[in-house]
């Protein structure tokens with residue numbers, strides 16, 4: 080058994096942990112409706128660790144929010160905690176052969192093989208592209224009228240993942256693939272996105288597809304089309320014989336110990352993992368940043384002054400850290416399934432249970448962050464985020480692969496928007512959160528008007544085109 084952070088006294092069984100007694104469906108709905116206040120209420124009632132009943136088939140999930148326990152979870156051996164099945168609701172997007180599903184040695188090997196496509200020269204190419212895209216795409220966002228910015232922001236993040244996956248060799252079917260992926264991702268708005276269709280019989284899935292308002296039929300049709308388009312893009316690249324440092328090239332160069340390349344399904348699963356993991360999260364982060372800044376005139380003024388001066392990005396970095404602290408897009412890190420008994424913080428967790436580290440609760444712990452509900456980018460001045468008290472990107476073996484790219488995107492969009500526009504909102508009431516499967520974004524999609532800055536008329540008159 081793995082024992083981490085266990086005091087001298089005997090460990091208590093996880094089954095003795097407190098938690099709400101309401102039915103599974105009720106807990107699931109409460110969580111989906113408002114993940115932030117549901118988690119806060121549970122912590123107030125039950126303390127830093129508690130049990131939730133939100134998983135199908137009677138499996139139990141234990142929320143932890145003490146940084147030492149979170150650290151122990153991140154550091155546990157690969158054979159003791161798995162993430163694969165923790166992503167079960169996402170299976171319909173990511174399949175079962177990609178990074179987010181694999182565990183142990185297979186996961187370790189794949190991660191190492193893919194890493195070159197987001198490091199070194201590849202990272203420099205992506206960085207240049209993110210800057211260019213932010214300038215070009217933000218200029219097309221509507222000006223003057225109050226609109227939900229979410230769709231514009233999300234579509235921008237899909238374009239960035241195109242650069243990560245395909246690099247400069249954009250597939251001829253890209254425009255269609257873009258629209259199909261965009262439509263697929265809209266399923267995340269619905270609670271039906273939580274249904275684990277891969278565990279159901281074909282007949283049960285057929286019945287669910289017939290219930291049109293669930294959105295599953297449309298999703299599966301889109302998925303079939305996306306699979307065909309991705310296969311076409313892969314064939315096109317292989318036929319061209321031109322390979323670079325983009326993710327597709329890197330994946331086509333992978334050979335396993337037995338000499339075999341990645342299969343078509345594996346390529347598809349990795350690509351869809353990127354379109355899901357790299358866009359739902361980053362678009363939520365950018366939405367929160369703009370929603371929050373538009374309510375915080377002092378922080379906004381300081382940030383605009385820094386951006387206009389163009390000398391440093393200290394306050395921008397603090398702003399990004401603070402947004403990800405207050406509104407972590409994945410408020411709870413991907414659950415870990417216990418494969419072998421493990422003791423953490425004096426509690427014994429048995430195989431089959433799941434551990435769920437709540438970044439949201441850690442980030443709002445007043446013992447770690449004084450006045451946790453106040454947005455204060457200043458708290459990051461001269462402070463480096465710690466790996467166990469600032470965990471928007473998770474940690475351990477499965478820590479987010481795209482963290483640096485996400486921060487690039489957040490900074491590029493904020494720079495571009497704030498150097499050309501003033502933020503105007505209808506009222507100062509915070510939007511509050513809403514769930515998109517495992518992510519948490521703004522409830523109204525960040526309803527703001529971007530008003531061209533009178534003092535920057537040279538840069539602010541390019542607006543008014545559809546999102547793209």
Ligand code: HEM
Nearest residue numbers: 178356357360361364409413472473474477479480481485
């Ligand atoms: C603000 C934006 C983002 C946030 C908050 C975020 C958050 C996360 C979290 C919490 C995890 C799970 C970590 C864990 O299990 O400990 C994760 C995994 C992952 N993320 Fe991100 N992410 C963001 C952006 C991105 C981007 C832009 C990409 C791609 C370019 C990306 C690709 C991935 C991948 C591939 C994984 C799976 C890693 C693995 O299993 O080894 N993410 N992310």
